[in-house]
Amino acid sequence: MGSKVISNAKEFYNILRSLQDEGRNDPCTFEEDIQMLKTNGDRIPVLNMYCGNQSVFICEKAESNVPKMNEPEDQLMTETSNCTDGDEADDDGDYVAADCDASALQTELVPEPLTIMKARQLLSWYTLSQNVNVSAVENNPALHPLWVRCDMSDPAGTAWFGAETVCMGNKVSGVKLHSVTCKGSTVDKKSLITLDELKQEHKRRCHPSSCFQMAIKGSARFLLLGSTVVENTLIKSQSSVTVDFKWSHVESILETPPLSSTATLNIKVACGEMRSPMFEMYRELEFLQTLADGLRTGETEWMEPLESASAVNLTKAFLEELQNTAKTPQDQTAKPAETTKLKSEKDDPIFNSLLERGDLDFVEQLWVRMRKSVISYQDIGDCLKLVTEALRYGDIKPWIHRDSSSSLSKLILQSYHKQIDHVSLTGLTPVHMLLEMGLDKMRKDYINYLIGEELTTLNHLCYYLSTDVDLQEQVIRLRKLHHLLEIILTCSTFLGLPYDRLFLLTQSCLQHYKTYPYDENHEFKLQIKPALISHFYQKEHPVVWGVEVSSGNGAREVRTSLQLSDRPLVDHIIFDTDYTNETVNGGSEDPAFFSTMVCCGLANFA
Template sequence: MGSKVVSRAEEFSTLLRYLQDDQSSNSCTYEEDIHITKMNGDKLTAVNLYFANQTIFVCEKAVPKIIGLCDGDELNTETLNCTADSDDAEDSCDVLQTEQGPQPLTVMKARQLLSLYTLSQNPGVSAVDNNPILHPLWVRCDRSDPAGTAWFGAEIVCASNKVAGIKLYSITCKGSTVEKKSLVTLEELKQMHKNRHHSSSMGIKGSARFSLFGSTVVENTTIESQSSVTVDFKWSHVESILEIPPLSSTATLNIKVVCGDMRSPMFEMYRELEFLQTLANGLKTGETEWMEPVESTSAVNLTKVYLEELRNMGKTLQDQAAKTVETPKLKQETDPSIFNAFLERGDLDFAEQLWVRMRKSVSSYQDIGDCLKLVIEALRYGDIKPWIHRDSSSSLSKLILQSYHQQIDHVSLTGITPVTMLLEVGLDKMRKDYINYLIGEELTTLNHLYYYLSTEVDLQEQVIRLRKLHHLLEIIVTCGTFLGLPYDRQFVLTQSCLNHYKTSTYDEEHEFKLQIKPALISHFYQKELPIMWGVEISSGQGLREVRTSLQLSDKPLVDHVIFETDFPNETVNGDIDEPAFFSTTMCCSFNSFV
C-alpha cells in the first residue's frame, strides 16, 4: 500500500513538473476530474494576500464545457486535457460555449492532493531530484468540514538549496454579518495562534483598505465607475479588531483611472481625443464611425462664417492674435465653468480654432474636404492672413506660412489627404493643451515630455502617445480635484506616470502606486468603513516563521463558494446602518523534513 501511495505521489509530482517547465501550457487535467492551472497568485484575492507576485498551481474540479455546434448538431460535453491557451479549434466554427465558474473539490480530496504533493517533495520518502522546487500548490475546497475550509495550500521550504520542510496553509471563511459580537476578537485570534504554535512572543501587524473614489451609492442606487482610488494602510501594535489606522501608518494610494468619466474635468478633452482617434482609425482601417455632431450648424457653414469674420477684421496679425480670445464660444459639451478652470487655452491660433469648429460638426469625409478647400482658397487668394504658433508642424500650418509670401503649394484634397491634414492639426492642438497644463503647473519639463511630443514617429504612434499623455492627465486631475493632493505628491505621481508610459503599452487597467502621508487624506477615511481590514499575528523567524491572519471585507474573498447571507455578494455596505463583513481566516504551520 505504501509503495502505491509513493508511486502516486511521484506521478502527481511529474505532472506538476511538466506543467511548470512547459512554457506553452498553463493547465492540465489530473485523474480526469481535477483541473490544474498555473497562474500568478495575484489573480486570487484570498491567496493574493501572501502569494501576490509568485506563480502557483491551483487545483479545482474539472468542469465540462457545453459546446453547441454551428451546424445545429446535438450539444456535447467535453473535458479538456493538457492544453495551451489556444483558440484555433474555436476559430474554425461559430461555437457557443457555456462555462461555469471555478468549482471546488471536497475537503477530503484536497487533503489527499496535499499529501501527494508533500510526499513527493519529502527527501526521506521520495527521490527528490536537483530540479528547481515546485511552485506552491493551492486547492479549492467546498467548505464541507466543520471549520468551513475554502482553500488548502502547501509551499516547499528550502535551506542551503536543499528541501528542509513544507508550510501548510488553510483558509476558512464565513458569510457576511452585521453582528460585531460574532466576529473573532483580537485576544481570541492571539490564543488561536498560541495554541497552534506554542509561541511565547508574537508580532502583530494591521492592514486596511479604504475606497476614496469610485462607484458611489445615492439614494440606494449604485452609480458605477470603472475608475477607482483606494488607499492601503499598514501599521504595527494593533489593539482591537476594526480599529482605525493610526496616522503613523504607512499609506499607499492605488490609482486606476479609466478615461471618459463624465464627472472628470477632463471629459470634454476626452471627447476631443475620441474624435481624433476616430480620424486615426479611419486612416488605419478605411472605415469611420463618425461621432454625433455637437453643433447643429454644418461644418462647412461654420467654416464659412469663421473665414468671413477674418476677412472683415482688416487688422494686423498681432491684432488678430488678441482678437481670437474674444471669438464667440461654440457650444460646450460639459459645464464650461469646469472646463475653463482646468485646461482651456486663450491663445488658440487659426488652425486650432478651425479644429475646434470642425471636430464638433464634421460628420463625413466630404465635410473635411469641403472645409479645407474653403480655407486653402482663402489663403491662396490672400483673403485672410491668419496667425499660427511658431512651432506648429501640421501641413496646414506650413501652407499658412507659405501664404505670407503668396506662394502656396498645390494640394490635392483627394484620398486620405484631408483626413491626414485635419489629424495633424488636432495632434498639434492637443499636445499644446497638455503642455500648457503640465508646464504651467510645474509638474514636468519639456525635456521629460520629448517622448510624448515627438513628431518623428508616424501619425498612428503619435496618437498612441497622445492617449498616454491624456491618461496621465486624467490620473493627475482626478487625484488633484477629488482628493486634493498637494503639489509635491502630484509632482511625484506625474514623474511615475511619465516614466511608466515611456516603456509600457497603453493600459487603463494599470494600477499606479503613490506613497502618501495618512494625515493628507485622514478626512476621507476616518469616518468611513474600510472595504477590507486585516490583522496578522506571526511568530518564529526565517523559514520557520508562521502566521495567523484575519481579513474582514465587504466582498467575499473566495469566488468558488456561495455564502448564505441576507446581503448580496457584490456589496454588503449599501444602505444599512451597521457595517457587515465577510470573515476570512488563514492559518499556517511549518513541518520539517529534517
C-alpha cells in the same frame, strides 16, 4: 500500502514537475476528475496575501472540456470544440447552435472545489514527494506552492488547503501547511474572532520557542472613489481610487488605521466618465481618434455634430471674420480678433474646461469649428479648400504658433511670402491634414496645463510630443498623455492632493507610459501621508480589514491572519447571506463582513 502511497506521490510529483518545467499555463486533468493548472498567486485574492505574484499550482474539480495530461497536442486541438470561442462567435453571428451555447456557458462557470478528504490526500502526496528522508523518494527539486480548492464540508469550513516547501540551501528541509477557513457575512461584530483568540490560534500552530516573539500587523483598504450607492441605487464607475494602510501594534479588530500608518493610493481611472473634469477634452480626443481610425481602416463612423450650422458655413463665417478684422488699423488687429475668439469659444460649454487656453491660433480655432461640425470626408475637403484659396489669393494673413507642425501651418508660413505649394485635396489628404491640426492643438492644451502647473518640463515630454513617428503612433501617445491628465485631475479635483504628490504621480505616469502600452486598467501607486486623506476614511467602513500574527524568521516564518471584507475572498463557494454586495456597505450604518482566516503550520523533515 506504503509502496502504493509512494508510487502515487511520485506520479503526482512528475505531473507537477512537468507543468513547472514546460512553462505551459493551460489546465490539464489528473485522475479523470481533478484539474491542475499553474498561475500567479496574485490572480486569486485570498492567495495574494501569501503568494503575491509567485507561481503556484491550483488543484480543483475538473471541467469536462479540460484536456487530459500527456495527450498529444494535435489530438487536443482536434477534440477542443470551437465553442470555447463562443464570445467571439456570437459577436460575429457565425453560429447560434444550442450545443455551442451550452459549452460557452460552461467556460464561464466558477471553479469547483474538491472534497476535504481528496485535498488532504493531494497535500500528503506533495509533502511525501519533497521529503528526502522517506524511503524510495529521490532528492527532488523544490516545487511551486500547491493550493487546493476545498468544499468547506469540515466543521472548520475549510475553503483552501495549501503547502509550500521550505529550503535550506538547495535542499528541501520541510513544508508549510496552510488552511483557509471562511464564514458568511454578518453585521454582528460580537460573532467575529477576537484579537486574543487569534493569538491563541497562532500559538497552537507555531513552535513554542518562537511564540514569545510574536509580531502583529494591521492592514486595511478603503474606497475613496468608485461605484457608489445613492438611495439604494448603484451608480457604476470604471474608475476607482482605493487606499491601502499598513501599521503595527494592532489593539482591536476593525480599529481605524492610525495616522502613523503607511498609506498607498491605488489609482485606476477610466477616460470618458461624465463626472470627470476632462470629459470635454475626451470628446475632442474621440473625434481625433475617429479621424485616425478612418485613415487606418478606410471606414469612419462620424460623431453627432455639436453645431447646428454646417462645417462649410462655419468656415466661411470664420474666414469673413478674419477678413473684416484685417481691414481695421494694424495696431488694433490682434486685440479685436482675440476678443471675438474668446467670446465665441466661451459661449460654448466645450471650452469650459480646466485646460482652456486663450492663445488659440488660426489653425487651432479652425480645428475647433471643424471638429464640432464635420460629418463627412466631403466636409473636410470643402472646408480646407476654402482656407487654401483664401491663403492663395491673400484674403487672409492669419497668425500661427512658431512651433506648429501641421501641413496647413506650413502653407500659412508660405503664404507670408506669397509662395504656396499646390495641395491636392483629394482622397485621404484632407483627413490627414485635419488630424495633424488636432494633434497640434491638443498637444499644446496638455503642455499648457502640465507646464503651467509645474508638474513636469518639456524635456520630460519629448516622447509624447515627437512628430518623428507616424500619425497613428502620435495619436496613441496623445491618448497616453490624456490618460495621465485624467489621473492627475482626478486626484487633484476629488482628493485635493497637494502639489508634491501630484508632481510625483505625474513623473511616475510619464515614466510608465514610455515603456508600457496604453491601459486604462493599470493601477498606478502613490505613497501618501494618511493625514492628507483622513477626512475621507476615518468615518467610513473599510472594504477589507486585516490583521496578521507572525513568528519566526525568513523561510521558517509562520503567519496567522484574519481578513474581514465586504465581499467573499473565495470564488468557488456561494455563501448564504441576506446582504447584497452592492448595498451592504452603502445603505447600512453597521456593515456586513465576510470572515476569512488563514492559518499556517511548519512541518520539518527529520
